[in-house]
Amino acid sequence: MPERAQNYEQLKDDISRAYPGLSKQLQRIARFALEKPHDLALGTVAAIAEAAQVQPSSMIRFANALGFGGFSEMQQLFRGHLVERSTSYRDRIEQMRRGNGRPAGTGGTQVLHQFVDEAITELSHLEENVHARDMKAAVRLLGGAPQIHVLGQRRAFPIASYLAYALRQLDLRTQLLDGVGGMLGEFVRGIAPGEVLVAISTRNYSPEVVDAAAACHQRGVAVIAITDSALSPLKASARVSFELGDDSVQQFRSLVGQVCLTQALVVATGHYLSDRASPRRRRTNGS
Template sequence: MSSAPQSLADLKSAIAEQHPSLSKRLRQVAQYVIDHPNEIAFGTVAVIAKDADVHPSTLVRFANAFGYSGFSEMQRLFQQKLLQESPSYTDRVRFLREEFGDDSGETPLQLLSQFANANASALDQLRNTIDGADLEKAIDILAEAESTHVVGVRRAFVVATYFAYALRHIDRRAYLIDGVGGMYKEQGSSVGEKDAVIATSFHPYAPETQEVARAAVEKGVPLILITDSQLSPLANSASVCFVVRDAEVHGFRSLSSTLCLAQALSIGLAYRMEKQREAG
């Protein structure tokens, strides 16, 4: 590469794009980098190489392949990201105050402007990157399904809830797999062979979502996946995979682009059904 990615999101995009052309060992490093960002952030080259089952020089070659002068230069992206993704909103705000100071001028109106601008850019990217053929295929799947089962946990739960709400309002049988009482497996077992599953899964990719989706795929049920990376664990199992880059400001991630896609799929299905009724 002529220039190295300057953000972790850009690096992940570059990895996904170049993944097929990488050597076997570099693909092995790529998978480890995507799956273990915290270990990459603060591990030594020796420890990371041992965990990834590669020679330390392979880590350096991987960094060089993406334009970095060395592994530590690439590693800084993971360190910065980890600091921004503190476990709670309170910790993130505290980090921002420490980084910018109390006199940084971050007023609520300025924050609103930043979020609005970031979301506008992300929505433009969504419009330019989503394949129309994939949208049509996903709507085909939903139109043919007897029932649609929707799963997504933590941040993705908002998207799953919207899908269930929207599909029911257009007279489709839709079931939200919410895991009440820890019953993800039991709810997932109700997915029939003539049904469809919509799964929304973002890094670090919830095991509950993966379990439900994989069980459905084993039955031959089509899976519509909305995720943030082509290297998502479910990407290769999906009948249709949508990779969405939501906006992020100061470590706080939006859902505007993902919800926009969910709305387009739901209303697109409603249009399809109306045309079928008119034709019939």
């Protein structure tokens, strides 16, 4: 039996490492646990098994596979995480919104209310999923790189395009890898160690982005991943990985969290560059 995790962050890492070797049913539980930790923290075995579409006995096997004697023992780590992270008013408001809904609107107004609600919920969880140490590490990589390359395809392309544009406004050498003319592979092979690749992809993951990140990682290029889950194939290649949560149950998947993160990265990088330049200015002025 593997050694059991002592806290939620260790448990997330253990689930991510164990995931490829798990059965299909246990993989389904793993994904549910990382996508909906609050539900796993508060539910009964039967309720969670029903939500994850597995047999209740599979919940016990999942806990055992991670080194726990039983499901309740593992669930305590999820409950501890919920206590640490929850802000009671926010959770109450969210529960009220889910229970009561908004007054029915007409036409586009009702749709707008729905998307605003979903965006608020997404942003309320963003701070839980993004850690200060990862922001600091990513900013140092971006601010110190001789060249930054940004890659995102399909629904991630607008995020990649904005990030490349905004980093250029900081006078950082930045290239958007758009793959025009089928030249993506050639551009990726030209990325040198010491440079940085920002790879953006969520489920269903773009194979070209995953392959590019893996190829760069093998050559020693620093990869910053913006993705959805600890189970993302980008995580293995990333020096810094932002896992913003999986919204794949929504019919129209939101980009709000990714936009907010990229804006924060750009502004924080700007502060970092200004702070780094200040000592040089003082030395110049004093000489």
